Amino acid sequence: MPAQDIASSALASAPAGAFLTIDLDALVANYLAIRELAKGSEVAGVVKARAYGLGLAPVARALWGAGCRTFCVATAGEGATLRGLLPDATIYILSGLIAGAADAYEAHGLRPCLSSLAEVEEWRALAKRRGRPLSAGLQFETGLNRLGIAGREAERLISTPEALSGVDVTLVMSHLGCADEADHPLNRHQLERFRAIRDAFPGVTASLANSAGVHLGAEYHFDLVRPGIALYGGNPFTGRANPCRPVVGLQGRILDVREVASGETVGYGAAFEAKGPSRIAVIAMGYGDGFFRALGSDRQRSHVGGRVHIAGHYAPIAGRISMDLISIDVTELSEGAVRRGDLAELIGPHVTLDEVATRAGTIGYEVLTNLGDRYKRIYTGAGCSTTES
Numbered sequence: 001m002p003a004q005d006i007a008s009s010a011l012a013s014a015p016a017g018a019f020l021t022i023d024l025d026a027l028v029a030n031y032l033a034i035r036e037l038a039k040g041s042e043v044a045g046v047v048k049a050r051a052y053g054l055g056l057a058p059v060a061r062a063l064w065g066a067g068c069r070t071f072c073v074a075t076a077g078e079g080a081t082l083r084g085l086l087p088d089a090t091i092y093i094l095s096g097l098i099a100g101a102a103d104a105y106e107a108h109g110l111r112p113c114l115s116s117l118a119e120v121e122e123w124r125a126l127a128k129r130r131g132r133p134l135s136a137g138l139q140f141e142t143g144l145n146r147l148g149i150a151g152r153e154a155e156r157l158i159s160t161p162e163a164l165s166g167v168d169v170t171l172v173m174s175h176l177g178c179a180d181e182a183d184h185p186l187n188r189h190q191l192e193r194f195r196a197i198r199d200a201f202p203g204v205t206a207s208l209a210n211s212a213g214v215h216l217g218a219e220y221h222f223d224l225v226r227p228g229i230a231l232y233g234g235n236p237f238t239g240r241a242n243p244c245r246p247v248v249g250l251q252g253r254i255l256d257v258r259e260v261a262s263g264e265t266v267g268y269g270a271a272f273e274a275k276g277p278s279r280i281a282v283i284a285m286g287y288g289d290g291f292f293r294a295l296g297s298d299r300q301r302s303h304v305g306g307r308v309h310i311a312g313h314y315a316p317i318a319g320r321i322s323m324d325l326i327s328i329d330v331t332e333l334s335e336g337a338v339r340r341g342d343l344a345e346l347i348g349p350h351v352t353l354d355e356v357a358t359r360a361g362t363i364g365y366e367v368l369t370n371l372g373d374r375y376k377r378i379y380t381g382a383g384c385s386t387t388e389s
């Protein structure tokens with residue numbers, strides 16, 4: 001919902017400092033675009049970290065409604081929550097099996113992506129106790145050197161099938177380290193290593209690509225792709241146009257507009273100084289809402305910081321961002337253009353998620369996963385029009 005719609009709706013009087021809007025139709029459109037791109041492969045939805053900060057329940061339900069049946073989360077706790085929402089989904093736990101916790105995974109029908117022989121052995125031991133095979137994925141190391149069965153352990157698993165007895169292997173997967181850089185030599189290296197591993201598990205679903213990996217071409221798709229960021233409108237690439245539809249909008253409420261005399265400073269550390277008679281508007285959100293403090297400006301460090309869009313113009317952030325407040329310089333706008341109660345766009349069509357990330361010195365993934373719980377959340381589209389505080 002754009003700012004002008006919020007302003008004209010019943011929400012205009014909601015006691016909220018900021019509105020986070022999540023367009024579930026755009027989310028579904030991104031999901032379907034990936035399905036088109038990876039034709040012939042299943043498209044799993046990666047919904048870890050509360051669906052990258054957008055909210056697990058509405059996102060998972062919208063993806064399920066679009067036909068998504070396989071989901072990936074990072075932890076067993078996330079998996080248990082998701083199981084409560086989607087009783088029939090296939091759920092993989094990307095971070096593998098926490099030592100001693102196999103029962104909790106099994107209790108919720110979660111499939112760990114087993115990433116070491118120790119994890120395989122714990123899963124087998126539980127299967128033995130239960131007296132039946134238990135489903136799991138196998139995560140292999142191919143070049144990221146993070147998680148994954150590697151080297152001699154991998155050879156042993158592949159050469160001795162008994163080492164997997166009791167495990168119903170439903171997925172063989174690995175993860176790319178440099179998919180956001182299409183020309184990076186690690187991509188092909190990982191592809192070749194993964195092919196060799198996949199060949200040792202004929203008939204088992206194979207998966208290598210994240211969002212950026214989907215764009216590397218059909219040979220990276222295998223049987224299942226695992227996009228996350230591309231569903232949520234973030235740019236999967238570095239230094240290339242963003243192919244995804246934006247999903248998230250963020251609008252902050254103006255609490256007050258004040259005159260500041262020439263030479264006065266604004267905010268903590270006196271980091272902004274008025275060059276002449278100035279008008280400063282104050283927005284009712286800050287880093288306590290998960291908005292990056294690095295977006296503040298600081299004259300001493302010649303740090304420019306971020307900007308917002310309000311009343312048809314851009315306005316720079318004036319000085320440091322506080323926990324609950326952001327000051328912006330609206331001196332360039334005509335008097336009366338910005339008033340108490342108005343909304344400023346912090347993420348949206350004029351200030352993109354990619355811009356916010358770049359100016360904060362980070363990536364869209366981190367901007368999204370930081371989205372706070374203080375925002376008034378508004379979900380639109382996908383047969384859903386709900387608000388969740």
Ligand SMILES: *Cc1c(COP(=O)(O)O)cnc(C)c1O
Binds near residue numbers: 174175211212227230
């Ligand atoms: C987070 C994650 C993904 C999704 O990555 P995106 O870059 O957001 O598409 C896929 N696979 C694994 C193993 C992950 O950890």
